[in-house]
Amino acid sequence: MKNLKTIAIALFVAVSTIATAQSKKVDASKSTINWVGKKVTGQHSGTVNIQSGNLIFKGKKLTGGTFVVDMTSLTATDIQGEYAAKLNGHLKADDFFGTDKYPTSKLVFKTIASKGNDVYTVTADLTIKDVTAPVKFDITVKGNTATTSFKVDRTKFGIKYGSGSFFDNLGDKTINDEFELTVSLQF
Template sequence: MKNLKTIAIALFVAAAGISVNAQTKKIDAKASSIKWVGKKVTGEHSGTVNFKDGAVVLKGKKLVGGSFTVDMTSLTATDLTGEYQGKLNGHLKADDFFGTEKFPTSTLVIKKIGAKAKDVYAVTADLTIKGITKPVNFELAVKGNTATTAFKVDRTKYDIKYGSGNFFQGLGDKTINDDFELAVALKF
Protein backbone atom coordinates (compact mmCIF):
# COMPACT_ATOMS: atom_id res chain seq x y z
CA MET A 1 0.00 0.00 0.00
CA LYS A 2 2.85 2.36 0.85
CA ASN A 3 4.47 1.64 -2.55
CA LEU A 4 1.17 2.38 -4.31
CA LYS A 5 0.92 5.70 -2.49
CA THR A 6 4.53 6.55 -3.42
CA ILE A 7 3.86 5.73 -7.09
CA ALA A 8 0.70 7.87 -7.08
CA ILE A 9 2.60 10.82 -5.59
CA ALA A 10 5.45 10.37 -8.10
CA LEU A 11 2.96 10.35 -11.00
CA PHE A 12 1.26 13.47 -9.65
CA VAL A 13 4.59 15.28 -9.32
CA ALA A 14 5.63 14.18 -12.82
CA ALA A 15 2.33 15.39 -14.28
CA ALA A 16 2.69 18.70 -12.47
CA GLY A 17 6.23 19.00 -13.82
CA ILE A 18 5.02 18.53 -17.39
CA SER A 19 2.48 21.31 -17.12
CA VAL A 20 5.03 23.62 -15.49
CA ASN A 21 7.51 22.99 -18.31
CA ALA A 22 4.92 23.53 -21.06
CA GLN A 23 4.42 27.10 -22.17
CA THR A 24 1.35 28.42 -23.95
CA LYS A 25 2.12 31.20 -26.41
CA LYS A 26 -0.79 33.20 -27.83
CA ILE A 27 -0.57 34.00 -31.49
CA ASP A 28 -0.52 37.58 -32.73
CA ALA A 29 -3.82 37.36 -34.62
CA LYS A 30 -3.14 40.51 -36.66
CA ALA A 31 0.37 39.44 -37.70
CA SER A 32 -0.65 35.82 -38.44
CA SER A 33 -2.31 34.99 -41.75
CA ILE A 34 -4.43 32.46 -43.57
CA LYS A 35 -4.47 32.58 -47.36
CA TRP A 36 -6.88 30.38 -49.32
CA VAL A 37 -7.20 29.23 -52.91
CA GLY A 38 -10.31 27.62 -54.37
CA LYS A 39 -10.10 26.16 -57.85
CA LYS A 40 -12.68 25.46 -60.54
CA VAL A 41 -12.55 24.12 -64.08
CA THR A 42 -12.20 27.61 -65.58
CA GLY A 43 -9.75 29.11 -63.08
CA GLU A 44 -9.42 29.90 -59.41
CA HIS A 45 -10.10 32.47 -56.72
CA SER A 46 -7.87 33.40 -53.81
CA GLY A 47 -8.21 35.38 -50.65
CA THR A 48 -7.74 35.62 -46.93
CA VAL A 49 -9.52 34.87 -43.69
CA ASN A 50 -8.39 36.17 -40.28
CA PHE A 51 -7.62 34.53 -37.00
CA LYS A 52 -9.79 35.51 -34.06
CA ASP A 53 -7.35 34.01 -31.55
CA GLY A 54 -5.16 31.01 -30.94
CA ALA A 55 -2.16 29.61 -29.13
CA VAL A 56 0.60 27.09 -29.52
CA VAL A 57 1.86 24.98 -26.64
CA LEU A 58 5.59 24.42 -26.46
CA LYS A 59 7.72 22.32 -24.17
CA GLY A 60 11.11 23.94 -24.50
CA LYS A 61 11.34 24.45 -28.27
CA LYS A 62 9.20 21.39 -29.03
CA LEU A 63 5.60 21.81 -30.20
CA VAL A 64 3.21 19.82 -28.00
CA GLY A 65 -0.20 21.34 -28.79
CA GLY A 66 -2.28 24.25 -29.97
CA SER A 67 -5.73 25.52 -30.80
CA PHE A 68 -6.99 28.29 -33.07
CA THR A 69 -10.23 30.12 -33.81
CA VAL A 70 -10.84 31.67 -37.23
CA ASP A 71 -13.20 34.60 -37.83
CA MET A 72 -15.17 33.30 -40.82
CA THR A 73 -16.97 36.64 -41.22
CA SER A 74 -13.60 38.10 -42.34
CA LEU A 75 -13.50 35.75 -45.36
CA THR A 76 -12.68 37.78 -48.46
CA ALA A 77 -11.48 37.28 -52.02
CA THR A 78 -8.32 39.20 -52.88
CA ASP A 79 -8.18 38.37 -56.60
CA LEU A 80 -11.26 40.48 -57.38
CA THR A 81 -12.33 44.04 -56.63
CA GLY A 82 -15.52 46.05 -56.60
CA GLU A 83 -18.85 44.47 -57.48
CA TYR A 84 -17.40 41.06 -58.40
CA GLN A 85 -15.50 40.82 -55.12
CA GLY A 86 -18.68 41.73 -53.23
CA LYS A 87 -20.68 39.07 -55.06
CA LEU A 88 -18.11 36.33 -54.44
CA ASN A 89 -17.66 37.32 -50.78
CA GLY A 90 -21.43 37.26 -50.30
CA HIS A 91 -21.72 33.84 -51.92
CA LEU A 92 -18.85 32.38 -49.86
CA LYS A 93 -20.51 33.64 -46.66
CA ALA A 94 -23.96 32.30 -47.70
CA ASP A 95 -25.42 29.03 -46.43
CA ASP A 96 -24.43 27.00 -49.53
CA PHE A 97 -20.78 27.71 -48.69
CA PHE A 98 -19.60 28.68 -45.18
CA GLY A 99 -22.86 30.03 -43.65
CA THR A 100 -21.02 32.67 -41.63
CA GLU A 101 -24.17 34.17 -40.10
CA LYS A 102 -24.94 30.89 -38.35
CA PHE A 103 -21.30 29.73 -38.07
CA PRO A 104 -19.16 32.87 -37.54
CA THR A 105 -16.09 30.91 -36.43
CA SER A 106 -14.19 27.76 -37.34
CA THR A 107 -11.69 26.04 -35.08
CA LEU A 108 -8.63 23.85 -35.34
CA VAL A 109 -7.42 21.87 -32.32
CA ILE A 110 -4.16 19.91 -32.48
CA LYS A 111 -4.71 16.34 -31.29
CA LYS A 112 -1.51 14.48 -32.22
CA ILE A 113 2.02 15.56 -33.01
CA GLY A 114 4.92 13.55 -34.33
CA ALA A 115 8.44 14.69 -35.15
CA LYS A 116 9.07 14.68 -38.90
CA ALA A 117 12.44 16.46 -39.09
CA LYS A 118 14.25 19.18 -37.15
CA ASP A 119 11.59 21.81 -36.36
CA VAL A 120 9.02 20.05 -38.60
CA TYR A 121 6.05 18.18 -37.13
CA ALA A 122 3.45 15.80 -38.54
CA VAL A 123 0.20 17.11 -37.07
CA THR A 124 -3.26 15.59 -36.80
CA ALA A 125 -5.89 18.12 -35.78
CA ASP A 126 -9.66 18.42 -35.49
CA LEU A 127 -10.97 21.04 -37.90
CA THR A 128 -14.50 22.31 -37.28
CA ILE A 129 -16.31 24.15 -40.08
CA LYS A 130 -20.07 24.79 -40.03
CA GLY A 131 -20.32 22.85 -36.77
CA ILE A 132 -18.87 19.68 -38.36
CA THR A 133 -15.58 18.32 -36.98
CA LYS A 134 -13.26 16.16 -39.08
CA PRO A 135 -9.58 15.27 -38.72
CA VAL A 136 -6.98 16.91 -40.96
CA ASN A 137 -3.29 16.08 -41.35
CA PHE A 138 -0.49 18.46 -42.24
CA GLU A 139 3.15 19.28 -41.65
CA LEU A 140 3.94 22.30 -39.47
CA ALA A 141 7.36 23.98 -39.50
CA VAL A 142 8.20 25.88 -36.30
CA LYS A 143 11.13 28.29 -36.17
CA GLY A 144 11.60 30.74 -33.32
CA ASN A 145 8.31 32.57 -32.80
CA THR A 146 6.82 31.56 -36.16
CA ALA A 147 5.17 28.51 -37.67
CA THR A 148 4.02 27.76 -41.22
CA THR A 149 1.99 25.12 -42.97
CA ALA A 150 0.09 24.50 -46.19
CA PHE A 151 -2.59 21.88 -46.64
CA LYS A 152 -5.80 21.04 -48.48
CA VAL A 153 -9.29 20.70 -47.02
CA ASP A 154 -12.10 18.71 -48.66
CA ARG A 155 -15.03 21.13 -48.31
CA THR A 156 -17.63 18.42 -48.97
CA LYS A 157 -16.78 16.79 -45.62
CA TYR A 158 -18.20 19.95 -44.03
CA ASP A 159 -21.45 19.89 -46.03
CA ILE A 160 -20.20 22.47 -48.55
CA LYS A 161 -21.31 20.78 -51.75
CA TYR A 162 -22.17 23.72 -54.01
CA GLY A 163 -20.78 23.14 -57.51
CA SER A 164 -19.18 19.79 -56.61
CA GLY A 165 -18.96 17.38 -59.52
CA ASN A 166 -19.16 14.52 -57.01
CA PHE A 167 -22.68 15.55 -55.98
CA PHE A 168 -24.17 17.28 -59.03
CA GLN A 169 -24.31 16.16 -62.66
CA GLY A 170 -23.98 18.33 -65.75
CA LEU A 171 -22.03 21.20 -64.17
CA GLY A 172 -19.51 21.29 -67.01
CA ASP A 173 -17.19 24.28 -66.71
CA LYS A 174 -19.08 25.46 -63.59
CA THR A 175 -17.63 22.58 -61.53
CA ILE A 176 -15.72 23.69 -58.42
CA ASN A 177 -12.96 21.49 -56.96
CA ASP A 178 -13.86 19.83 -53.66
CA ASP A 179 -10.50 20.71 -52.11
CA PHE A 180 -9.46 24.21 -51.19
CA GLU A 181 -5.90 25.10 -50.25
CA LEU A 182 -4.75 26.90 -47.12
CA ALA A 183 -1.38 28.56 -46.47
CA VAL A 184 -0.99 29.51 -42.82
CA ALA A 185 1.68 31.69 -41.20
CA LEU A 186 1.64 32.04 -37.41
CA LYS A 187 3.47 34.60 -35.30
CA PHE A 188 3.55 34.12 -31.52
Protein backbone atom coordinates (compact mmCIF):
# COMPACT_ATOMS: atom_id res chain seq x y z
CA MET A 1 0.00 0.00 0.00
CA LYS A 2 2.87 2.35 0.83
CA ASN A 3 4.45 1.69 -2.60
CA LEU A 4 1.13 2.40 -4.31
CA LYS A 5 0.87 5.74 -2.49
CA THR A 6 4.46 6.64 -3.49
CA ILE A 7 3.70 5.79 -7.14
CA ALA A 8 0.51 7.88 -7.05
CA ILE A 9 2.40 10.89 -5.65
CA ALA A 10 5.13 10.51 -8.30
CA LEU A 11 2.52 10.34 -11.07
CA PHE A 12 0.77 13.44 -9.69
CA VAL A 13 4.07 15.38 -9.64
CA ALA A 14 4.90 14.24 -13.20
CA VAL A 15 1.45 15.16 -14.55
CA SER A 16 1.56 18.51 -12.72
CA THR A 17 4.97 19.28 -14.21
CA ILE A 18 3.80 18.40 -17.73
CA ALA A 19 0.57 20.36 -17.29
CA THR A 20 2.42 23.53 -16.27
CA ALA A 21 4.92 23.40 -19.16
CA GLN A 22 3.88 25.68 -21.99
CA SER A 23 5.12 25.44 -25.57
CA LYS A 24 5.27 28.73 -27.46
CA LYS A 25 5.46 28.48 -31.24
CA VAL A 26 8.06 30.67 -32.92
CA ASP A 27 6.68 32.99 -35.60
CA ALA A 28 9.01 32.06 -38.47
CA SER A 29 7.91 35.06 -40.56
CA LYS A 30 9.01 37.51 -37.83
CA SER A 31 12.15 35.66 -36.68
CA THR A 32 15.60 36.02 -38.23
CA ILE A 33 18.89 34.17 -38.45
CA ASN A 34 21.83 36.19 -39.77
CA TRP A 35 25.16 34.53 -40.52
CA VAL A 36 28.72 35.73 -41.07
CA GLY A 37 31.45 33.59 -42.59
CA LYS A 38 34.99 34.91 -42.54
CA LYS A 39 38.04 34.23 -44.67
CA VAL A 40 41.57 35.62 -44.81
CA THR A 41 40.61 38.26 -47.38
CA GLY A 42 37.27 39.36 -45.89
CA GLN A 43 33.89 37.99 -45.05
CA HIS A 44 30.39 37.31 -46.36
CA SER A 45 27.10 37.68 -44.55
CA GLY A 46 23.54 36.66 -45.16
CA THR A 47 20.41 35.04 -43.85
CA VAL A 48 18.78 31.65 -43.48
CA ASN A 49 15.12 31.10 -42.51
CA ILE A 50 13.57 29.27 -39.62
CA GLN A 51 11.15 26.66 -40.91
CA SER A 52 9.57 25.93 -37.52
CA GLY A 53 10.35 26.08 -33.85
CA ASN A 54 9.08 26.38 -30.32
CA LEU A 55 10.31 27.38 -26.92
CA ILE A 56 9.09 25.60 -23.81
CA PHE A 57 8.49 27.43 -20.55
CA LYS A 58 7.53 26.42 -17.06
CA GLY A 59 5.95 29.57 -15.74
CA LYS A 60 8.28 32.29 -17.01
CA LYS A 61 11.38 30.04 -16.94
CA LEU A 62 12.80 28.71 -20.22
CA THR A 63 13.00 24.90 -20.07
CA GLY A 64 13.35 23.73 -23.67
CA GLY A 65 13.36 24.46 -27.36
CA THR A 66 13.45 22.81 -30.77
CA PHE A 67 14.06 24.47 -34.15
CA VAL A 68 14.18 23.42 -37.77
CA VAL A 69 16.08 25.65 -40.21
CA ASP A 70 15.34 25.75 -43.95
CA MET A 71 18.85 25.41 -45.39
CA THR A 72 17.53 25.90 -48.94
CA SER A 73 16.82 29.53 -47.99
CA LEU A 74 20.52 30.20 -47.30
CA THR A 75 21.33 33.52 -49.00
CA ALA A 76 24.28 35.91 -49.06
CA THR A 77 23.12 39.51 -48.60
CA ASP A 78 26.42 41.38 -48.76
CA ILE A 79 26.85 41.02 -52.54
CA GLN A 80 24.52 41.21 -55.54
CA GLY A 81 24.06 39.81 -59.00
CA GLU A 82 26.30 37.19 -60.54
CA TYR A 83 28.68 36.97 -57.56
CA ALA A 84 25.80 36.48 -55.13
CA ALA A 85 24.35 33.73 -57.31
CA LYS A 86 27.75 31.97 -57.47
CA LEU A 87 28.28 32.22 -53.69
CA ASN A 88 24.73 31.07 -52.90
CA GLY A 89 25.15 28.12 -55.28
CA HIS A 90 28.47 27.16 -53.71
CA LEU A 91 27.13 27.41 -50.15
CA LYS A 92 24.22 25.14 -51.13
CA ALA A 93 26.52 22.66 -52.93
CA ASP A 94 28.09 19.58 -51.34
CA ASP A 95 31.31 21.51 -50.53
CA PHE A 96 29.32 23.30 -47.84
CA PHE A 97 25.72 22.52 -46.80
CA GLY A 98 24.52 20.16 -49.58
CA THR A 99 20.97 21.48 -49.41
CA ASP A 100 19.62 19.15 -52.13
CA LYS A 101 20.35 16.17 -49.88
CA TYR A 102 20.09 17.99 -46.52
CA PRO A 103 17.36 20.66 -46.88
CA THR A 104 17.02 21.25 -43.14
CA SER A 105 19.15 21.57 -40.02
CA LYS A 106 17.89 21.09 -36.49
CA LEU A 107 18.68 22.52 -33.05
CA VAL A 108 17.39 20.80 -29.89
CA PHE A 109 17.99 22.28 -26.43
CA LYS A 110 19.42 19.66 -24.05
CA THR A 111 20.31 21.56 -20.87
CA ILE A 112 19.36 25.05 -19.73
CA ALA A 113 20.77 26.95 -16.77
CA SER A 114 19.47 30.33 -15.65
CA LYS A 115 22.07 33.08 -15.28
CA GLY A 116 19.48 35.56 -13.97
CA ASN A 117 18.09 38.70 -15.61
CA ASP A 118 16.29 36.65 -18.30
CA VAL A 119 19.58 35.12 -19.56
CA TYR A 120 20.06 31.37 -19.89
CA THR A 121 23.04 29.22 -20.85
CA VAL A 122 21.91 26.53 -23.28
CA THR A 123 23.68 23.40 -24.40
CA ALA A 124 21.99 22.05 -27.51
CA ASP A 125 22.41 19.39 -30.16
CA LEU A 126 22.87 20.95 -33.60
CA THR A 127 22.36 18.70 -36.63
CA ILE A 128 23.77 19.79 -40.00
CA LYS A 129 24.12 17.34 -42.92
CA ASP A 130 22.88 14.50 -40.65
CA VAL A 131 25.81 15.06 -38.27
CA THR A 132 24.96 16.06 -34.69
CA ALA A 133 27.34 17.95 -32.41
CA PRO A 134 26.84 19.99 -29.24
CA VAL A 135 26.83 23.80 -29.23
CA LYS A 136 26.68 26.11 -26.22
CA PHE A 137 25.37 29.67 -26.08
CA ASP A 138 23.61 32.26 -23.95
CA ILE A 139 20.07 33.27 -24.87
CA THR A 140 18.13 36.26 -23.57
CA VAL A 141 14.34 35.94 -23.27
CA LYS A 142 12.24 39.10 -22.78
CA GLY A 143 8.50 39.22 -23.32
CA ASN A 144 7.77 37.42 -26.58
CA THR A 145 11.33 37.64 -27.96
CA ALA A 146 14.52 35.64 -27.56
CA THR A 147 17.94 36.60 -28.89
CA THR A 148 21.32 34.92 -29.09
CA SER A 149 24.63 35.01 -30.94
CA PHE A 150 27.05 32.12 -31.16
CA LYS A 151 29.70 30.49 -33.32
CA VAL A 152 29.51 27.11 -35.03
CA ASP A 153 32.58 25.10 -36.07
CA ARG A 154 31.56 23.85 -39.51
CA THR A 155 34.28 21.18 -39.56
CA LYS A 156 32.43 19.27 -36.80
CA PHE A 157 29.72 18.67 -39.41
CA GLY A 158 32.07 17.48 -42.14
CA ILE A 159 32.24 20.88 -43.91
CA LYS A 160 35.95 21.15 -44.56
CA TYR A 161 36.14 23.12 -47.82
CA GLY A 162 38.87 25.78 -47.61
CA SER A 163 39.70 24.92 -43.99
CA GLY A 164 43.26 25.66 -42.92
CA SER A 165 42.81 22.96 -40.27
CA PHE A 166 42.61 20.27 -42.97
CA PHE A 167 44.42 21.64 -46.03
CA ASP A 168 47.89 23.15 -46.47
CA ASN A 169 48.94 25.95 -48.80
CA LEU A 170 45.51 27.62 -49.05
CA GLY A 171 47.05 31.05 -48.52
CA ASP A 172 44.50 33.83 -48.93
CA LYS A 173 41.83 31.28 -49.92
CA THR A 174 41.61 29.96 -46.33
CA ILE A 175 38.10 30.11 -44.86
CA ASN A 176 37.62 30.23 -41.07
CA ASP A 177 36.29 27.03 -39.54
CA GLU A 178 33.74 28.93 -37.46
CA PHE A 179 30.80 30.91 -38.76
CA GLU A 180 28.74 33.27 -36.61
CA LEU A 181 24.98 33.20 -36.11
CA THR A 182 22.84 36.00 -34.71
CA VAL A 183 19.30 34.86 -33.98
CA SER A 184 16.21 36.88 -33.10
CA LEU A 185 13.05 34.91 -32.32
CA GLN A 186 9.47 36.19 -32.04
CA PHE A 187 6.86 33.97 -30.41
